[in-house]
Amino acid sequence: MNNFLFQTKPKGFFQLTILIATSLLAFSQISCGPTRDSDRVIVASKGKIESLDPAQANKLLAIQLLSALGDPLYRINDEGVLEPRLASDQPYISKDGLTVSIPLRENVLFHDGTSFNSEAMAFSIRRFMDIGTLNYIIGGRIVDIETPNPFLIRIKLSRQSSSIKGLLTSINLTPISPTAYKNYQDKFLNKQFIGTGPYKLDSFSPERQRLIPFKGYWDGKPTNKGIDFISYTSSISLFSAMKTGQIDVLLSNSLEDGHRLALHKLSKKGKIIEGVGPAMQIEYIAFKSNSPPLNQKLIRQALSYSINRDLISKQVSYGLREPLRSIVPPVLQKEKQSKWPIYNPIKARKLYEKAGFCNQNILNIPLTFRSNVPADKLLALTWQSQIKRDFSDCIELKLNGVESTTVYKQLSEGSYNAVILGWTGEYPDPHAYLSPLLDCKKISDSICKEGEAVFGGTFWASNEIQKALDQTEILTGNKRDKKLSDIELLASKGGAILPIWLEKPRAWAQTNFLKPKFDGSGRLLLNQLQKEKRK
Template sequence: MLKLNCIKNILKVSSILLILLQLSCSQYKKRENIIVASAGKIESLDPAQANTLRTLQILSALGDTLYKINKEGNLSPSLAKDLPKVSKNGLLIDIPLKENISFHDGSIFNAEAMAFSLNRFRKIGTLNYLLNDKIEDIEVKGKFLLRIKLKKPSSSLASLLTSVNLTPVSPNSYSNYKDSFNNKKFIGTGPYFLESFNSSQQIIKPFKNYWGEKPLNKGINFINYSNSSTLFGAIKTKEVDVLISNSIDDLQRLTLNNMAKKDQLKSGEGEPIEIGYITFKSNKLPLKNKVVRKALSYTIDRELISQQVSFGTREPLRSIVPPQLHKKEFKPWPKYNPNTARSLLKTEGYCGTEILSIPLTFRSNVPADKLLALTWRDQIKRDLSDCLEITLNGIESTTVYKQLSEGAFEAVILDWTGAYPDPEAYLTPLLSCNELNNNSCLKGEAVFSGSFWGDKKLQELLEKSEELEGESRLNNLIKVEKLAAQGVAYLPIWLVNPKAWSLKDISQPEFSKDGLIILKNLERD
């Protein structure tokens, strides 16, 4: 009997060990893919609709662009065979394309496919003004030769063609989506193909017929968490391999940075491409008064806010273009100076018996917004309580975006990331205006941005910049930004570097010039 019990016990232990071994093997297989986590859901994978970093991040792995910006900051061919060839009058651009490239559905990438994709974006793209303001027509001049006819010379078009939004899609797979979005699928030419999609998780696998450098991993599980705390917990408990910094709480960001310094994690950082700013509605009093807006531009202590909100990780910003894109230090917005603010407010009849009240809206689902709003309000109470008060109103971000062009907000905290790494990708979306009445914008991007502000001279300079190249163009765009600073319809606050952290057995995350992780370079040791 004793011997029989002993045998039974041995069998039990063996069974348990076998189960544990199976579980271990199962877990290992599950982690064959690298798990990358970010905040927020992805509702659409259509490049014509994509407008969030998390969506652009996955699209950058599923598709290719005609050109890329290389490490030296220069234009480099990707799907294109060579740099664009521009006619003498600047109105025709010929782009030769690489051959022997196929889409994920097996169809061939050629000039017809590229023209289909660009024309589709021109018709339904969320940011279609980027092309429609410049392009007259798109022609197929040969099987692998694309011609773009411009309305007028455009020095920024080549940089625009690096935008992930313009990644080509297969005409075969999108023939029923010429006039509508294809949200749940993506058929491109990139190093990965889409294996499965829902709003919370996307699985991508290496495309075996990819024309370029193959991925160093066996696939990516892209997981979208609902909040910062869940993201933070997932990397600490090793549920995920890589964490992207978008929408993570700044205190948790600081903790992750410290873990990386202690060699508990690896970290990678890209060039700063996201700006945080406040928009003032300039077509209605009291903020229609330029002197009032100018006074407000002196009331914000960016250094204090950077420390209070982000422990110094968000760099104070006094321009609406990331500094590296101007290639020189440029700070046209004024420094914090409450005495100057007080003097300006007094000239308009405020201070003492009359206090200016400004309602400030912040996005309730963006942690940094609320902290910024609270810090600025408290700073105003400390320095200018007899002249100015800030009242706060938190609204969910999707509602804010829907109501911006309706003029719903006197002052609102926002952020912006350019669609491609060029000053114009920041200036045009905030400042461009097609119909002006004095300094009130009636039609154009300045309406959609919520400022309703425009300037005739500024518009002329924006248009002139398209005719210029190199240093002359950059200097002209600096003039544009100087006029924007004088108009003070926007108040830049900070600059945000894209960052990612990975577990010790994963390679250090690398970023491209457009602030996106190069997913195909992630590798498990």
């Protein structure tokens, strides 16, 4: 049987086909849209920004905006190299691996005119450790912060940490003005931001943020006169705005796949300009392993062999989302190997039969998708149809859509047998993917009782993986790469996580702009958005 075509297309597939056709037709007239003359740049995306506090921000849009308002100590450039930003040089790690010394850049100002120094950096890190929504990324590694002089900070570690350099690139650790946040050391300041970045915040609402260039910025002026960052409620409204020239740059966040494909095709025709960043976002399915039926390892392994990623990628995204058999993006892997099983319906059927299913004994699995993420529903529909085609006498997927905020709140409660989720590491290191998805503090018979695996909804754990995760923080070079690879192999055999695809961030600009650029962490460089100079 042809693995790439359904005998019966799922309903969502036809909706996607219609969407692509209408989008291409609408954009066929894009060159007729008005061109804005303003030197300010309007950047649009789907979704609201509720908080600009780096201690609270945990959504891609907020992190994107913070990267323009603040500076990290280091960043990964577009060649994957660690580049000092507010640090003046590379970090120095002591021989015992327990002290990280970071020289800081001098003559840097916060947006309120106060000076950046080691005390300000220490204030910001301590605040994040105390109240940060994502403070688990530090994972108890930092035990003390010393400021021996105004432009040197020493971070004392509880244990050796090979991933500490990656952690220092996190935008959540961007320094904030101690003066401005004096009364917010133990609470969030959502609608303001006082940092050191190339822009300062002029006004804020969840739907619109106005950024103006910071005249006191230490690293030169932006290539534009400012950014208006606008949130839209739907993918189609973003298309209309792009078509009529109401916006200059469109981000791919939560954009429907039909629209992404239409934009991609139009960029090939020269009607818009497309920029593509490194693929850092993974999509996967989490299986709850602490209760029937998915507490049976055989069933989880059978499901791992039951998914045709190539088919799903082509049907849902027409290949724009790359099939993935790993939970670490390939760009972060030295050993670029896929650990999860490839689609094998014969082997899957044998495992279902071994578990006591097939031949009229149907296994029913509820599959939850995030109802506000368009690709999730199409993924679920496509896999459901493929399962029906290949294993109709063995298994049936029953679909259920739930808004993503509710999904994440209920994961640790064990509300979902199988749920489609997405993940982007907080910093570009394999540890930022493996630890949040696999870490567990308390294990009983392969069940996680306390730890990240509970918050992630799998409740699956392995003592061998925990030991290996700790070892990766001591090892370096090829030995660390080998241990990271071993962890993925162990996780694939456990079958509680099923990677599906990899997503590259994209940005589309009007034709009077230069190509949008991304940094090595997949964030659009807003300060480099620039109109093409006319001759």
